[in-house]
Amino acid sequence: MRLRDRRSFSKPEVMIIPMIDIMFFLLVFFMLSTLYMVNIKTVPVNMPKTENAEMQARVNYLVTIKKDGSLYLEDKRIAEKDLLAQAQKAKQQNPNFAVVIRADKDMNYDQLMGLLDRLKGAGITRFGLASDAK
Template sequence: MQLRDIRNRKTPELNIIPMIDIMFFLLVFFMLSTMYMIDLKTIPVKLPKAASAATDTSTTFAVSMKSDGSIYLGDVPTELNALVMQASMEQKNNPNFAVVIRAERDIDYGKVITLIDKLKSAGVTRFGLATDGADK
């Protein structure tokens, strides 16, 4: 019976370069796919332009105001009192609750202030005003 020589044994090779490539591909794929999963359902409004506009995706309520005075929560038309009541309930449940107001550039400034005042009286403390980024 012949015994194997321990010195002649080959060590197995583990090539991890292809595995690293696949992991980077998956990382990029999931990063890009999650960016497209964020879908704010809103109505189209003509927003004013701003040079220092920033994007916020953590908004709970996106309120749109048309120049005719109609108010939309997301893409659903709503009344001011119903919106204030929903915002009040959401503020109680979520301390990080925020409202972004998407008002058309032609709307009366007083209507926007009235909406903010009503929401403040309901306990909402975090607001944002949506704008279009400046074209460069």
């Protein structure tokens, strides 16, 4: 017993528009979710504001100097001699090793230059100074 005629069947159609909408939705969802996955571990500090600073995505060491002169490697307090030893060891393993320094805008300039000088004495030649955008 046949209910329909074989010739009355239509060919199946693929609906492209709803599939494109779903793909764009997934693309936007994953783009927004990955923005919140990037977690930079730092200590809050008042950095100077600049207009023409460049953003660096790949940073080996992120060092923070607070107004009182205390040093932090990412979010952990560290002694200067330990920082220099770790940086020197990392430089031996990676020739493109770089240190980015986040310094308080009200700190003594002499302290910052002293740290840069001691890092250079330890063999570190690539530096970056971080700032906030205006």
